[in-house]
Amino acid sequence: SAVISQKPSRDICQRGTSLTIQCQVDSQVTMMFWYRQQPGQSLTLIATANQGSEATYESGFVIDKFPISRPNLTFSTLTVSNMSPEDSSIYLCSVVELGPHGEQFFGPGTRLTVL
């Protein structure tokens, strides 16, 4: 299975600043996604990180707030812009292994606290 790493693992940020989260996969993957888990909640899909084109955002998420880059098949970044306390969440990178089983794996997550 793919091994996913994220940086930073956690951060505490001030309101109005931005944070860029990195996701690195140990093998090339076609599909990479960013999810958010708000405190005590389930996970919600933010966007699909497309290699070579703009990310595809889900309803309620916009590029200006969550710009995403995907320069190659093993790496992506998610930026949380102009942060407010409501952005305090765990942000997780996820990849799908194509094939008969189609398992989907999640990175260790980045725990963000906005003061």
Add this chain to the structure above:
Amino acid sequence: ELKVEQNPLFLSMQEGKNYTIYCNYSTTSDRLYWYRQDPGKSLESLFVLLSNGAVKQEGRLMASLDTKARLSTLHITAAVHDLSATYFCAVVPLNAGGTSYGKLTFGQGTILTVHP
């Protein structure tokens, strides 16, 4: 809009007992996932269920899928303390023209606590 509902949301069990977590979803899907999350940790993949009638087992956990009823179950047999965690089911909607790989809709999660 796809909705995924789990019940119960909280489950307190005694060691050695059996119980079932239910996952209902509202639209057609061709795959369903079960994950485990320990406090402060990421998600661990437990099962991927790909077809109607699929049943998978790993240790004390067994998952099944009924696509006609849009229902999956996660059965816990003879619970032990190490199974204490939050369990999520997640569904990929089956869109016209193909599946939406990776675009999971999650249930609310079931917080399982196993007591001695």
